[in-house]
Amino acid sequence: MSVLIFMKQPANEKKGKAASKGKRNLNKERTKEKILAAALELFREHGLEGTTTKQISRKAGIAEGTLFNYFKTKEDLALFFFQKETNDLIRWYGQSARLHDAPLPEKLFAIIHRQLEYIAPYEEFIGAVFFRSLQPRSKLSPLSLESQELRLKYLRFVSDILAQAEEKKEIPPIGELGAYAVGLFYMGIVTHWLHDPSEGKQKTLALLDRSLNLATNVLKKGGWDW
Amino acid sequence: MGLVKPKRSSLGRATRLARLGAGLTGSYLAYQLQRPFLNDGEKEERRQALGRKNARQIREDLQDLRGPIMKVGQALSMQTHLFDADVVQELAGLQMQAPPMHGSLMRAQFKGALGKYPEEVFASFEPEPFAAASLGQVHRAVTKRGEEVAVKIQYPAIREAIETDFRMLRTAGFAARLAGHLKESVIREAERGIIEETDYRIEARNLRHFATQLAPLPFVRVPKVHDDLSCERVLTMSRARGVRLQEFLQANPPQELRDRIGTGLTRLFFFQLFRVQALHADPHPGNYLLDQDGTIGLVDFGCVKYLKPEIVRCYAQFWSREWTNDSALFAEIIHVIFGPEVSPTEPRVRRCMAEIRSFYDEFHPLDGPSRALDLADSKFMDGLNALAKTLLKNKFLAPDFLFLSRTESGMCNLLHTLQARVATTQIAREWMPPIRKTGG
Numbered sequence: 001m002s003v004l005i006f007m008k009q010p011a012n013e014k015k016g017k018a019a020s021k022g023k024r025n026l027n028k029e030r031t032k033e034k035i036l037a038a039a040l041e042l043f044r045e046h047g048l049e050g051t052t053t054k055q056i057s058r059k060a061g062i063a064e065g066t067l068f069n070y071f072k073t074k075e076d077l078a079l080f081f082f083q084k085e086t087n088d089l090i091r092w093y094g095q096s097a098r099l100h101d102a103p104l105p106e107k108l109f110a111i112i113h114r115q116l117e118y119i120a121p122y123e124e125f126i127g128a129v130f131f132r133s134l135q136p137r138s139k140l141s142p143l144s145l146e147s148q149e150l151r152l153k154y155l156r157f158v159s160d161i162l163a164q165a166e167e168k169k170e171i172p173p174i175g176e177l178g179a180y181a182v183g184l185f186y187m188g189i190v191t192h193w194l195h196d197p198s199e200g201k202q203k204t205l206a207l208l209d210r211s212l213n214l215a216t217n218v219l220k221k222g223g224w225d226w
Numbered sequence: 227m228g229l230v231k232p233k234r235s236s237l238g239r240a241t242r243l244a245r246l247g248a249g250l251t252g253s254y255l256a257y258q259l260q261r262p263f264l265n266d267g268e269k270e271e272r273r274q275a276l277g278r279k280n281a282r283q284i285r286e287d288l289q290d291l292r293g294p295i296m297k298v299g300q301a302l303s304m305q306t307h308l309f310d311a312d313v314v315q316e317l318a319g320l321q322m323q324a325p326p327m328h329g330s331l332m333r334a335q336f337k338g339a340l341g342k343y344p345e346e347v348f349a350s351f352e353p354e355p356f357a358a359a360s361l362g363q364v365h366r367a368v369t370k371r372g373e374e375v376a377v378k379i380q381y382p383a384i385r386e387a388i389e390t391d392f393r394m395l396r397t398a399g400f401a402a403r404l405a406g407h408l409k410e411s412v413i414r415e416a417e418r419g420i421i422e423e424t425d426y427r428i429e430a431r432n433l434r435h436f437a438t439q440l441a442p443l444p445f446v447r448v449p450k451v452h453d454d455l456s457c458e459r460v461l462t463m464s465r466a467r468g469v470r471l472q473e474f475l476q477a478n479p480p481q482e483l484r485d486r487i488g489t490g491l492t493r494l495f496f497f498q499l500f501r502v503q504a505l506h507a508d509p510h511p512g513n514y515l516l517d518q519d520g521t522i523g524l525v526d527f528g529c530v531k532y533l534k535p536e537i538v539r540c541y542a543q544f545w546s547r548e549w550t551n552d553s554a555l556f557a558e559i560i561h562v563i564f565g566p567e568v569s570p571t572e573p574r575v576r577r578c579m580a581e582i583r584s585f586y587d588e589f590h591p592l593d594g595p596s597r598a599l600d601l602a603d604s605k606f607m608d609g610l611n612a613l614a615k616t617l618l619k620n621k622f623l624a625p626d627f628l629f630l631s632r633t634e635s636g637m638c639n640l641l642h643t644l645q646a647r648v649a650t651t652q653i654a655r656e657w658m659p660p661i662r663k664t665g666g
Contacts, residue, residue, distance in 0.1 A: 102328070110330035198383055200338045205382035209331050 032070050032080060035060045039077055040122055048074060048128035075139040076146075078129045083150055085118050090157050104165040105212040111161075112186055112208055116193055116201070127194050155179045171219045185211075324361050324381040329353045332363070335379050339459040344377070347455060351377070357512075360528070361424060366465065373464060375452060376525075378426065380459040385424040392417050423528040426461040432527040433463065439502040440524075445490045447515075447523040466523030468515030471643060479518075481647075486520040488601065488646020492653050494522060495637050500542065500657040504532045505633050511640055531633075536562050537626045538659060544586060545654045549579075563627045578616055585613050590651040601638065602645035610638055 038059035042051040051074075057064040071077045092114060093099065099110050119126045133140035140147060159179035165171050174181075193204045327335065332353070336344050344351040348367040355363035362380040369375055422428050430451045437448040447466055455462035468474075479487075491514070498505050506513070506524055515523035540562045549555045553570075556579070560570040568575060589599060589606050599606065614635060641648060 098329070102330070106328040106330050109328070113330065113334050198386055202338070202383035203386060205331065205334060205338070206384075206387070209327070209382070210325065213325070 028070075031060075031062070033084075035062070035067065035070055036077060036080055036084070039074075040081070040125060043125045043128075044122065048125055048132075073139070075132065078125075078132075078140055079146060079150065081122075081125075082147075085115065086150055086154050086157075088118060089114055090153070093157070103216075104161075104170045105209075105216045107161055107165075108182065108212050109208055111158075112189055113205070115186065116189070116204070119190075120201075123194070126190070130190065130194065151183075155183060158182045171216065174219065185215075324359070324363070324384060326355075326358070327363060327379070327381060331382075332365070332379055335362075335382055336377075336460060338382075339379075339457050340455065348375075348377075359526070362459075367462075369452065369455070369462075373452075375455075375462050376449070376465045377455070378461040378463075380424065380426065385421065388420060388424065419529055419531075425458050426456060426528075427458055429461055429528045430456055430463075432530040435504070436502070436506065436524070436527060436530075439504075440494075440497070442501075443490075443494060443497055445521045446494055447521055448527075449523075449525060466515045466525055468517035468521065468523045471511045471514065471516060471640060474516040475643070477518075481645075483518070483520060484644050484646045485598070485648065487516055487522065488641050488644050488648045489653070490520065490522050491637060491640060491644075491646075492648045492650060493656075494524075495634070496654050496657055499533070499538060499630070500659055503535065503538050504530055505630070506530060510636070511643070514640065531626070531630075533626060533630070535659075537630070541627075541630055542658045544582060545590065545651070545658060547583065547586060547592065550583060581613060581616050585609050590654070592651065598647040598649045599651075600647050601641040602647075604642075607638065607642050610635060 035056060039051065039056045042055050042059060045051075046055075053067055053074075054064055057067040060067070071080065089111065093111060096110070099107055102110070129140060132138050133142065135141065136143065138144060142151065156179075159176065162171070162174070162178040162182070166173050171178075189204065189208055192207055193201055196202075196204045198204075332355075333343055336342075340347065344365075344367065347370075349370045349372065351367040352365050355365050356376075357364040359378055361384050362378060365377045365379065367375050367377050430453070433449060433451050437450065440446045440448055447468075449463035449466050452462040452464075474487075506527060506529075510526075513524065513526045515525060517523070536558075540559045543549050543555065543559055549559055557570045560568055560575055560579075564575070589609060601607075614631065617631070
């Protein structure tokens with residue numbers, strides 16, 4: 001529960017930034033994206049373990065030393081990937097007016113499906129990252145300090161959506177537990193997705209749809225007593 | 227110990243199935259079993275229906291029938307004579323139906339299949355489906371060229387789910403239990419049919435085949451496939467004019483129009499049977515769209531049965547009745563239609579054929595001036611049902627024959643509801659293939 005202590009605090013990232021600092025940040029961000037794009041392409045060819053930092057810096061067109069200024073390890077690179085993914089998700093959801101009045105199972109479906117679409121071109125990379133994140137000392141581990149900010153962002157995003165559903169009486173109050181449950185559910189879905197041999201990952205889509213419907217119905221009826 | 231027989235609740239069965247390995251996505255059957263519990267109103271209704279006493283045993287079996295082998299259930303539901311009205315109603319409600327897809331899933335499915343979202347490839351696209359299909363749902367759309375189309379989109383991984391179910395049904399010995407009602411060959415046929423239905427490219431091929439073959443019948447309309455907007459899991463076709471039977475009847479059409487439509491449906495049936503030798507085999511009334519101008523639109527070609535020539539030939543014999551004086555022909559009919567394991571000399575076979583004979587003589591007489599059969603007459607339907615009952619009771623059900631009789635009785639039900647008068651014998655004989663003389 002420790003993480004959720006922070007959840008009620010508003011994020012204060014955008015406060016008081018000077019214009020020049022903003023520009024510098026933008027440039028920095030662009031370089032990071034360039035490196036990521038180069039790395040993802042190499043990962044697809046050689047795998048996460050098989051790609052060297054030398055290859056990445058050469059492909060991105062920067063000095064190897066500079067690379068380390070941006071990313072100390074490949075795990076930092078992976079974290080950056082997921083930061084981008086989460087930012088993209090939140091931005092996309094904000095713009096998807098169609099979804100805002102949709103029933104909860106559809107909202108959650110659309111969100112998770114969007115995430116799957118985002119990671120779809122990098123399946124092997126995701127698989128390798130998933131495996132790494134199981135190591136307790138990995139920066140990608142759910143328990144690592146480095147990944148907490150990202151996780152909080154996602155949990156806050158989901159818990160807002162669940163709170164709306166509670167307000168609309170779509171589901172009974174489930175409190176903070178809900179966001180955790182969705183987060184875990186997403187990880188389960190990604191695991192299934194990684195091992196899904198069906199064409200176009202059809203089975204994962206079916207699993208996603210039906211488990212969300214079932215879960216919502218079970219919640220609605222107040223548990224399994226039906 | 228064992229004083230009280232544990233109640234076999236539907237939920238209990240669902241749980242048992244789940245234990246058998248039918249996972250949440252892996253099984254279409256598991257979904258069908260959950261279905262009554264997913265919706266509150268329906269749940270109560272069904273519980274009440276399930277409580278009715280006299281239908282209990284059959285329902286127990288039918289519960290197990292839900293899901294992919296619903297095709298088998300449908301076959302049973304056509305045999306209205308076997309069950310009480312209660313049960314038939316219950317059965318009719320058990321039409322195969324995939325879970326509904328919300329907009330997000332539908333869009334994901336469409337993009338997964340065709341690489342783009344619907345709004346990118348159509349001029350307009352209705353996000354709400356207008357009909358449920360057995361394996362997905364149908365949306366209205368307008369192409370960029372301005373043509374009104376129907377877009378059928380399949381629910382994800384439905385084929386995998388169906389395959390799992392049939393595998394499980396076999397290992398769990400359901401097939402053996404079902405054998406009390408239907409032969410294994412019929413179940414195999416149902417499986418083949420339903421797996422085929424999951425590939426919309428086959429349906430597109432059927433549509434093209436029927437459009438060509440049925441061209442000599444100007445009053446029949448077959449939807450045109452849009453190949454560029456179709457694939458295995460999405461089927462785009464021109465939207466058919468006309469309305470379903472129930473709606474058609476609400477406008478209280480004159481007898482002349484009823485007769486014309488009825489005659490058209492009958493001609494369509496016999497033309498398919500004797501000329502095309504393939505049947506649009508789903509006799510669901512929703513698959514015929516009737517128009518005020520007397521034309522008939524056919525929809526849903528997922529389930530098409532291509533018939534073997536000998537089946538067609540022998541079926542024609544029911545109408546020609548030449549077998550009554552030809553023992554070799556008689557033996558061939560028994561062999562082809564009822565299956566090789568049935569002997570023509572068995573008394574029950576003779577009794578059954580005599581019943582067929584008297585039914586045809588009464589309602590489709592060969593001699594005398596050709597006259598129209600009044601299908602509104604319940605005597606005819608009773609006769610047809612009695613005949614089907616005899617055939618089913620004796621398990622005279624070669625798979626091809628089942629499809630044929632299913633379509634025929636489906637058509638008769640349709641004509642009965644329509645209250646049409648149709649010169650059936652005359653129409654049947656118009657395209658009947660020449661009977662091969664086998665001697666005697």
